């Protein structure tokens with residue numbers, strides 16, 4: 001394995017601290033490495049593989065699309081763009097969609113929407129409220145919106161026009177924006193993912209919605225990681241009964257095929273005019289087919305209900321096994337977006353889980369993160385617990 005890894009990496013840029021494994025194929029919630037070792041996938045490529053691996057309906061649909069047409073470009077109509085947009089509009093209660101290729105691109109478009117919204121109102125230097133510990137991507141604008149100095153370091157000067165506030169504190173939001181006529185939008189993740197699986201409270205979401213209405217700001221909710229059914233509703237903010245004005249999506253929308261989307265409500269749907277935004281690949285026929293088929297299969301197979309049920313099983317199992325264990329702090333999240341916070345850095349658990357045949361991640365230094373495919377079964381969830389609980393207990397018992 002070591003020889004393979006050394007031989008495999010001399011020409012790719014040194015941007016990732018990779019684990020010494022190369023995954024070659026998958027089936028359902030299992031993947032196999034190049035040496036034939038099998039792993040249970042509780043990460044789904046960081047909330048991407050909604051339908052797991054080699055799905056029996058998804059793969060033939062993509063094969064059909066590959067043989068028909070892969071890419072055309074936006075000089076022409078792409079019928080599945082309209083089909084996928086109509087579906088996202090139906091599921092979100094919003095009105096129009098722009099397609100791109102990734103989470104950061106979706107967020108970049110949201111930031112441009114907010115700025116143009118401001119300019120259209122005569123605000124020359126519009127400001128967007130963003131949050132401590134937020135993660136919105138690694139382009140210059142999205143890393144500036146991100147609340148993590150490590151991600152920003154070395155890339156200054158940052159993009160201006162962001163005001164940062166703590167999560168779940170309406171008074172702090174009001175104080176930071178008081179008497180500032182240049183504020184145009186509030187932008188956050190319903191459940192912060194990279195920041196450590198930190199949910200916004202329902203009452204806070206409702207208060208921010210009301211404030212945005214009162215002030216004529218755009219409410220922009222980054223559902224790139226927590227959206228697309230993962231929490232048991234199509235979009236995590238729907239648990240609070242609110243509707244945003246702008247909603248970036250990506251990750252799970254294409255079940256592994258790169259895709260991004262910005263969904264806009266009536267307040268934001270007509271901000272962009274021809275020439276304001278676009279891209280070569282965005283909305284291409286292959287990605288659009290992936291989005292259409294992902295949602296069709298999710299609906300047919302009841303995957304939202306499954307995410308809620310399996311999420312509950314995992315959360316309760318973890319809670320029962322870990323409560324009272326010295327060093328275990330709490331479990332956060334919803335559905336199949338689960339964070340287990342420990343009282344110390346635990347990055348080493350990624351390698352140990354790998355050794356034990358389980359894929360997961362550690363985020364914000366001390367939070368074990370589970371983001372399994374939404375097709376996970378009860379038996380597979382129990383297997384996750386069987387592997388993970390002793391790993392965490394043994395780790396916390398060290399020293």
Ligand SMILES: Cc1ncc(COP(=O)(O)O)c(C=O)c1O
Nearest residue numbers: 102103104135136137193224225
């Ligand atoms: C909430 C959120 N927004 C944006 C992004 C960036 O997405 P991408 O990596 O597709 O650019 C991520 C990626 O982890 C994310 O979790």
